[in-house]
Amino acid sequence: MTLGGWIFMLLSVGGIFVWTVYCFVRVFRARDAREHMHGPLDIDTHDRGT
Amino acid sequence: MADLNPSAQTLERRRENWGTKLGVILAVSGSAVGLGNFLRFPGLAATHGGGMFMIPYFISLLLLGIPLVWAEWAMGRYGGARGYNSAPGIYSVIWPRPWSRYFGALALMVPIVIYMYYVYIESWCLYYAWSYLRAFVTGNRGVSPGESVEQGAAFFSNYVQDTQNGLPGPAIAMLILVFLLNYVFIYRGVTRGIETFSRYAMPLLVLCALVVLVRVLTLPNILDGLGFMWNPSLPEGQSTWDYLKNAEVWLLAAGQIFFSISVGFGIIINYASYLRRNDDVVLSGMTACATNEFCEVCLGGLITIPVAFIFLGGLPEGLLRSISEGSSLAVGFFALPPVFGLMPLGLLFGALWFFMLSLAAITSSLSMLQPTIAFLEEGMGLGRRAAVALLGLLTAIGCLIAVYFSKNLAALDTMDFWVGSVCIYVLATIQVLMFGWAFGIERARAEIAQGAEMKVPAIFWPVIRYVTPVYLLVIFLFWAKQKFPERIRGIVELDAADRAGVLFPLIYIGLLILFFVIMIALTRQRMDRLRVEEHAREEVVP
Numbered sequence: 001m002t003l004g005g006w007i008f009m010l011l012s013v014g015g016i017f018v019w020t021v022y023c024f025v026r027v028f029r030a031r032d033a034r035e036h037m038h039g040p041l042d043i044d045t046h047d048r049g050t
Numbered sequence: 051m052a053d054l055n056p057s058a059q060t061l062e063r064r065r066e067n068w069g070t071k072l073g074v075i076l077a078v079s080g081s082a083v084g085l086g087n088f089l090r091f092p093g094l095a096a097t098h099g100g101g102m103f104m105i106p107y108f109i110s111l112l113l114l115g116i117p118l119v120w121a122e123w124a125m126g127r128y129g130g131a132r133g134y135n136s137a138p139g140i141y142s143v144i145w146p147r148p149w150s151r152y153f154g155a156l157a158l159m160v161p162i163v164i165y166m167y168y169v170y171i172e173s174w175c176l177y178y179a180w181s182y183l184r185a186f187v188t189g190n191r192g193v194s195p196g197e198s199v200e201q202g203a204a205f206f207s208n209y210v211q212d213t214q215n216g217l218p219g220p221a222i223a224m225l226i227l228v229f230l231l232n233y234v235f236i237y238r239g240v241t242r243g244i245e246t247f248s249r250y251a252m253p254l255l256v257l258c259a260l261v262v263l264v265r266v267l268t269l270p271n272i273l274d275g276l277g278f279m280w281n282p283s284l285p286e287g288q289s290t291w292d293y294l295k296n297a298e299v300w301l302l303a304a305g306q307i308f309f310s311i312s313v314g315f316g317i318i319i320n321y322a323s324y325l326r327r328n329d330d331v332v333l334s335g336m337t338a339c340a341t342n343e344f345c346e347v348c349l350g351g352l353i354t355i356p357v358a359f360i361f362l363g364g365l366p367e368g369l370l371r372s373i374s375e376g377s378s379l380a381v382g383f384f385a386l387p388p389v390f391g392l393m394p395l396g397l398l399f400g401a402l403w404f405f406m407l408s409l410a411a412i413t414s415s416l417s418m419l420q421p422t423i424a425f426l427e428e429g430m431g432l433g434r435r436a437a438v439a440l441l442g443l444l445t446a447i448g449c450l451i452a453v454y455f456s457k458n459l460a461a462l463d464t465m466d467f468w469v470g471s472v473c474i475y476v477l478a479t480i481q482v483l484m485f486g487w488a489f490g491i492e493r494a495r496a497e498i499a500q501g502a503e504m505k506v507p508a509i510f511w512p513v514i515r516y517v518t519p520v521y522l523l524v525i526f527l528f529w530a531k532q533k534f535p536e537r538i539r540g541i542v543e544l545d546a547a548d549r550a551g552v553l554f555p556l557i558y559i560g561l562l563i564l565f566f567v568i569m570i571a572l573t574r575q576r577m578d579r580l581r582v583e584e585h586a587r588e589e590v591v592p
Contacts, residue, residue, distance in 0.1 A: 001274075001276055001277035001280070001281060002277065002281045002282075004101060004281060004282040005100065005101055005276065005277050005280040005281035005282065006280075007101070007277075008101025008102070008104055008282060009098070009101060009276060009280040009283075011104075012101070012104045012347055012351070013281075013347060013348050013351065014350055016340070016343045016344055016347045017344065017348055019340050019343070020337075020340040020341060020343070020344040020348075022340075023333065023336055023337035023340045023341075024094075024337060024527075026333055026337075026503065026504065027071060027072065027075065027333060027334070027337050027503075028072075030071075030250045030330065030333065030503045049535065050485050
């Protein structure tokens with residue numbers, strides 16, 4: 001395997017690996033939208049009374 | 051234009067949502083990860099410059115893949131928030147014109163026609179996994195690479211009986227099993243069926259591939275195999291600049307990104323429609339995309355070609371020609387089976403490999419059914435059982451056509467070319483124009499920002515509006531110029547018996563488009579009627 005082969009392989013595989021890990025770390029750290037607390041103004045009561 | 055939103059009551063009955071954020075990411079990445087990641091990508095890279103191929107590949111990912119993914123996720127969630135889960139409905143709110151919904155016929159037809167032949171290939175993977183466990187597949191030492199591949203091809207040919215038209219018994223039995231398995235999960239719905247299956251299948255798939263990867267990386271002479279895959283290899287006398295000026299490598303790299311991420315299939319837009327209004331699309335879309343790339347580059351790129359190279363002692367000329375044209379069949383079903391047969395504990399690793407491919411294929415094929423199920427339910431008002439039964443009938447007929455015209459796999463090849471390639475380009479172009487132009491960049495910006503867990507780079511907006519459509523169009527024109535004459539000549543030169551294998555699938559595809567156009571027209575009337583009834587109810591009960 002040549003030096004060029006090592007460089008392309010490590011950059012490609014390593015880059016994608018780091019990108020994937022970064023994305024999943026952010027996903028797991030982010031709160032699920034369903035878990036957000038809603039203030040009274042955010043809650044739609046569907047009340048359309050006149 | 052009349053407001054065609056169905057009544058809240060009718061939609062409430064069947065509104066489904068993803069259970070968790072991880073669930074939707076795994077389902078979308080499961081849809082994208084398929085045979086192309088493990089079989090097509092490594093072959094293309096190895097035969098088109100080795101490591102150099104990654105330059106056009108990554109540029110295509112940035113300019114084509116990620117923008118299209120974000121556009122489809124955003125459009126899907128926007129349509130879903132307005133009560134639509136199927137492409138015709140989503141298009142009608144993205145681009146409020148009376149005829150925009152009719153583009154949805156293409157988005158409904160594409161995934162189910164791909165399903166018709168993909169499920170057949172899926173059944174081959176499962177059969178091969180089973181064959182390894184029963185030690186039906188073996189490799190012969192001391193034969194040349196060419197002979198090994200010929201033996202692999204003969205085993206395959208014997209199974210699918212591709213020398214004449216007809217229904218191959220054992221292949222049909224396995225196809226029925228896999229076909230029914232898909233419908234069991236689809237019948238269970240988005241959360242209990244697709245999401246549940248993907249949550250188990252995707253980690254299992256990665257685990258199986260990692261086990262095989264560890265085995266491959268600990269083989270003697272592995273560096274020779276990795277070198278064949280990753281060493282930059284330019285044709286004699288060609289410089290790096292000459293390589294990068296070659297339109298063909300850009301075409302192949304962009305095509306691989308495009309097919310691999312499953313944009314233009316009408317699937318992501320449907321899956322994203324089950325998101326809640328404030329669910330993130332930016333980070334989730336990018337994570338699904340990254341997962342697909344991980345399977346393709348980190349797993350497929352380190353396993354498939356290196357292992358074939360080591361055990362076959364080089365790749366024969368005929369096989370290289372096939373894989374340079376992007377044939378997954380040649381790598382997956384001709385070259386690799388004898389390779390696993392030769393490897394120590396090869397039967398176990400072969401079974402694991404093909405089981406992993408089966409999982410990848412099932413998560414993809416499930417996603418191909420859901421867009422049409424959603425349309426039959428929301429548009430035609432069918433219950434899940436009726437929708438599944440009707441779609442089962444439509445796809446079973448298509449499967450029979452794909453299997454019956456098995457001589458040289460003519461029907462399968464025809465469906466793959468006209469729908470799995472041409473229609474996908476067309477649909478992706480329509481969708482990117484809808485998002486960047488018809489929907490409007492300001493609305494698109496606001497929609498993507500809604501609930502976003504990360505910021506979209508500013509460069510994305512000119513890219514999605516100008517670069518991606520032009521890139522798509524140029525690729526398509528080059529590709530069509532290269533492939534169309536050869537394809538048309540192939541049809542004309544066939545004898546009458548073989549021509550049926552091309553014409554039958556084409557006629558069926560035409561009938562399906564017609565069916566969906568009529569159904570969309572009827573759906574529009576139904577939605578109008580529901581709206582009028584809803585207004586009448588509101589007037590009676592203030």
